[in-house]
Amino acid sequence: MENKEALVNYCLRIGDSSLVLAQRLAEWCSNGPMLEEDIALTNISLDLFGQSRMLYNYIAELNGKGETEDSIAFGRNERAFYNVLLSERPNGHFGDTIVRGLLVDAFNFHFYTQLQNSKNETLAAFAEKSLKEVTYHLRHSSEWVVRLGDGTEESKEKVQASLNDLWKYTDDLFEMNEDDIVLVADGIAIDLTAIKPLWLETVTSVVKRATLTLPENGYMHKGSRKAVHSEYLGHLLCDMQYLQRAYPDAKW
Amino acid sequence: MSDLDKFLKKIENNVKIEPKDWMPDGYRKHLQGQMSQHAHSEVIGMQPEGNWISRAPSLRAKVILLAKIQDEAGHGQYLYSAAETLGKSRDEYINELQTRKAKYSSIFNYPTLTWADMGAVGWLVDGAAIVNQVSLQKTSYGPYSRAMVRICKEESFHQRQGYEIISHMALGTPEQKEMAQDALNRTWWPSIMMFGPHDADSARSGDAMKWGIKVESNDELRQRFIDKTVQQAELIGLTIPDPDLKWNEERGSYDFGEINWDEFWAVVNGDGPCNDQRIDHHIKAHEEGRWVREAANAYAQKNN
Numbered sequence: 001m002e003n004k005e006a007l008v009n010y011c012l013r014i015g016d017s018s019l020v021l022a023q024r025l026a027e028w029c030s031n032g033p034m035l036e037e038d039i040a041l042t043n044i045s046l047d048l049f050g051q052s053r054m055l056y057n058y059i060a061e062l063n064g065k066g067e068t069e070d071s072i073a074f075g076r077n078e079r080a081f082y083n084v085l086l087s088e089r090p091n092g093h094f095g096d097t098i099v100r101g102l103l104v105d106a107f108n109f110h111f112y113t114q115l116q117n118s119k120n121e122t123l124a125a126f127a128e129k130s131l132k133e134v135t136y137h138l139r140h141s142s143e144w145v146v147r148l149g150d151g152t153e154e155s156k157e158k159v160q161a162s163l164n165d166l167w168k169y170t171d172d173l174f175e176m177n178e179d180d181i182v183l184v185a186d187g188i189a190i191d192l193t194a195i196k197p198l199w200l201e202t203v204t205s206v207v208k209r210a211t212l213t214l215p216e217n218g219y220m221h222k223g224s225r226k227a228v229h230s231e232y233l234g235h236l237l238c239d240m241q242y243l244q245r246a247y248p249d250a251k252w
Numbered sequence: 253m254s255d256l257d258k259f260l261k262k263i264e265n266n267v268k269i270e271p272k273d274w275m276p277d278g279y280r281k282h283l284q285g286q287m288s289q290h291a292h293s294e295v296i297g298m299q300p301e302g303n304w305i306s307r308a309p310s311l312r313a314k315v316i317l318l319a320k321i322q323d324e325a326g327h328g329q330y331l332y333s334a335a336e337t338l339g340k341s342r343d344e345y346i347n348e349l350q351t352r353k354a355k356y357s358s359i360f361n362y363p364t365l366t367w368a369d370m371g372a373v374g375w376l377v378d379g380a381a382i383v384n385q386v387s388l389q390k391t392s393y394g395p396y397s398r399a400m401v402r403i404c405k406e407e408s409f410h411q412r413q414g415y416e417i418i419s420h421m422a423l424g425t426p427e428q429k430e431m432a433q434d435a436l437n438r439t440w441w442p443s444i445m446m447f448g449p450h451d452a453d454s455a456r457s458g459d460a461m462k463w464g465i466k467v468e469s470n471d472e473l474r475q476r477f478i479d480k481t482v483q484q485a486e487l488i489g490l491t492i493p494d495p496d497l498k499w500n501e502e503r504g505s506y507d508f509g510e511i512n513w514d515e516f517w518a519v520v521n522g523d524g525p526c527n528d529q530r531i532d533h534h535i536k537a538h539e540e541g542r543w544v545r546e547a548a549n550a551y552a553q554k555n556n
């Protein structure tokens with residue numbers, strides 16, 4: 001296959017973002033504000049784990065070197081993970097998690113909508129399946145942002161602060177590198193500059209309904225395309241990879 | 253016929269008691285206690301298993317565990333709703349849990365120390381729960397009985413998944429096998445204690461049997477669990493940590509050793525290794541979620 005390396009990198013980026021966010025959301029289990037939210041956040045987490053597994057299996061197939069979904073998930077260090085910076089942000093309080101969800105879900109919604117038309121059939125099918133899931137995720141996060149924004153004074157203040165805090169990681173979602181350029185030319189990848197206005201429209205309309213204020217664009221953190229992360233990611237991986245690293249010969 | 257006679261007649265004829273039916277005060281109180289205890293167990297049980305979600309050793313194992321715990325949350329939700337039909341709200345029940353007026357299954361006051369515990373808990377704890385819950389499908393209170401029917405299907409998946417985890421480890425590397433045996437050693441006695449005191453020492457059992465809430469005794473259920481579990485352990489080369497365990501030809505059952513009831517009562521009364529941790533965790537999550545619930549209520553009120 002032509003441009004195989006670019007395709008592998010592209011899949012890693014999507015798969016890692018799903019995996020890391022799934023791992024974060026799973027931390028809510030038994031910690032939610034109500035049992036219903038333990039269940040809802042677990043649902044989203046399970047969808048995202050499923051998405052990452054599909055892509056890791058595809059990568060293993062593309063590389064043909066005997067990798068598995070697990071060797072890909074558990075065998076790499078933080079400098080080889082390409083998840084978007086937002087996905088590794090700590091859960092914080094429920095409002096932080098929900099806002100992080102909105103920003104990522106709105107991106108995923110538009111991204112998968114377009115990726116359905118990819119000339120790569122595997123990615124197109126993956127996008128179609130994932131779109132159904134992220135449509136629900138986006139509804140869940142949007143409804144909660146609205147409830148928290150238009151709930152009590154305390155909740156409004158909290159969720160506005162979450163939005164202001166997390167805003168600076170949003171440009172990272174839209175970064176494009178050589179892989180994008182090559183794959184966009186092939187009709188496989190999505191031009192992210194075209195997604196950005198759609199994403200902004202979705203986020204803006206939710207923010208409005210929530211009676212919140214869209215943050216000003218200030219300094220933006222980036223780095224995920226080069227696998228340069230915050231300190232948080234190393235700890236997340238350390239936890240996640242512990243058994244595979246401690247007992248490399250064991251099968252589970 | 254008096255209300256009480258009509259009630260007892262229904263029990264005798266296996267007609268389920270429904271929320272709007274007349275029932276003796278003691279019956280209602282007993283069910284409120286038992287059903288909420290059951291609901292609390294599902295919810296508190298999320299913690300020891302949740303302890304291993306982030307560290308599950310494969311993606312497949314992780315999603316199975318996460319989905320399992322999600323099922324338990326669903327069981328909790330469903331049982332709270334069923335218990336609410338007895339005229340007490342979920343908030344009231346939760347308050348009783350947090351103020352330690354209500355109990356939950358003591359097994360969840362033990363820590364989950366290695367990944368093998370995810371196997372042992374599914375295999376033994378869900379396994380014991382199934383024996384109990386299959387029996388409770390015949391309980392006399394309609395909403396409780398229906399909840400048990402629905403829940404049992406999922407519990408048997410959990411039991412099989414747990415057994416799969418511990419089997420892989422028992423048949424794996426020497427270190428894995430050691431972890432598997434260790435998990436069995438720690439979980440065995442607490443799981444057979446899950447059935448509660450011996451019939452002779454069980455104060456509340458009398459009424460519960462008379463009213464058809466319980467249909468089989470603690471000892472009968474415990475024996476059934478032991479009999480079906482021993483061979484499962486043998487099959488994967490693990491040893492049940494009871495030197496007195498022996499097949500009794502005459503009874504067609506296993507004889508087993510003396511249960512440490514001092515330990516049982518200590519844990520029930522709050523002195524297990526994790527009692528404080530479990531309740532503190534529940535209270536912390538509940539308190540941290542307060543502003544969220546308030547916001548949701550405020551929003552719902554504004555928009556109605």
Ligand SMILES: [Fe+2]
Pocket residue numbers: 293294297324378381
């Ligand atoms: Fe359970």
Ligand SMILES: [Fe+2]
Pocket residue numbers: 294323324327403407
């Ligand atoms: Fe359960």
Ligand SMILES: [Fe+2]
Pocket residue numbers: 324378406407410
């Ligand atoms: Fe279960």
